[in-house]
Amino acid sequence: MLSNRGEYQQLYSGRKFYALDPKPEDLSFVDIVQSLPHVNRFGGHSVRPYSVAQHSINVARISGDLAKKKSDNSVYIRGVALAGLLHDAGEAMIGDFVTPVKKQVPQYLEIENKILDVIFKKFGVIYKAENLPEEVK
Numbered sequence: 001m002l003s004n005r006g007e008y009q010q011l012y013s014g015r016k017f018y019a020l021d022p023k024p025e026d027l028s029f030v031d032i033v034q035s036l037p038h039v040n041r042f043g044g045h046s047v048r049p050y051s052v053a054q055h056s057i058n059v060a061r062i063s064g065d066l067a068k069k070k071s072d073n074s075v076y077i078r079g080v081a082l083a084g085l086l087h088d089a090g091e092a093m094i095g096d097f098v099t100p101v102k103k104q105v106p107q108y109l110e111i112e113n114k115i116l117d118v119i120f121k122k123f124g125v126i127y128k129a130e131n132l133p134e135e136v137k
Contacts, residue, residue, distance in 0.1 A: 003016070003018070005018045005020075005021045006018055006020050006021055007019075007020075009093075011028070011031040011035075011093075012030065012031050012034040012035065013028045013030050013031050013034075015027075015028060015031065017031075017093055019093060019094050019111060019115065020111065022093070022114060022115045022118040023118065024118055024121055024122040026118075027093075027118065027119060027122050029123070031092060031093075032086075032089050032092040032119070033053075034092075035091075035092035035093075036051060036052045036053035036056060036088070036089070036091065036092045037051045037052075037053040037054075038051070039051060039052040039053075039091050039092065039095060039096055040052070040096075041055050041096075042098065043096075043098045052088050052091050052092075052096065055088065056084070056085050056086070056087065056088055056089070057085070059084040059085070059087060059088075059136060060081045060082070060084040060085035061081075061084075062084070062135075063080050063081055063083070063084035063133070063135040063136045064077055064078075064080060064081030064084065064135075066080075066135040067080035067081065067133070067135050070135070079125070079126055079127075080133050080135050080136065082123070082124070082125055083120070083125050083127050083132055083133060083136050084135070084136045086116075086119055086120065086123060086125055087116075087132060087136050089116065089119045090112045090113075090115040090116040090119060090129075091112075093115050094108075094111065094112065094115065112129070113128075113129035113130055114129075116129035117129050
């Protein structure tokens with residue numbers, strides 16, 4: 001659908017989301033939580049279903065544990081874990097490409113990173129999509 005901000009998609013919550021012009025007020029945690037369990041990792045080619053939601057939870061746990069080994073600063077540890085939890089949240093808005101394709105479509109990465117930066121801003125992640133902490137990578 002078209003508006004003065006370009007085309008949009010309607011999200012689960014009923015909000016309009018403009019992938020090419022994302023704004024924090026367009027996003028809801030409910031929309032992210034509703035969508036990510038339905039997005040499969042590896043293009044669905046795994047022995048068992050493995051959603052982006054489960055992957056994100058795993059990354060949050062692992063990155064938080066790695067941050068604890070690096071620092072006893074609880075603000076730092078929580079910030080790294082939150083970045084891990086939300087590092088693929090843009091896929092809730094625009095889906096996912098398998099990595100070999102994603103690497104060949106720079107426009108996708110630009111759009112995904114722009115969306116991620118807006119998600120990070122909305123939910124208090126201090127990092128930028130292109131500069132995630134080592135514990136999250």
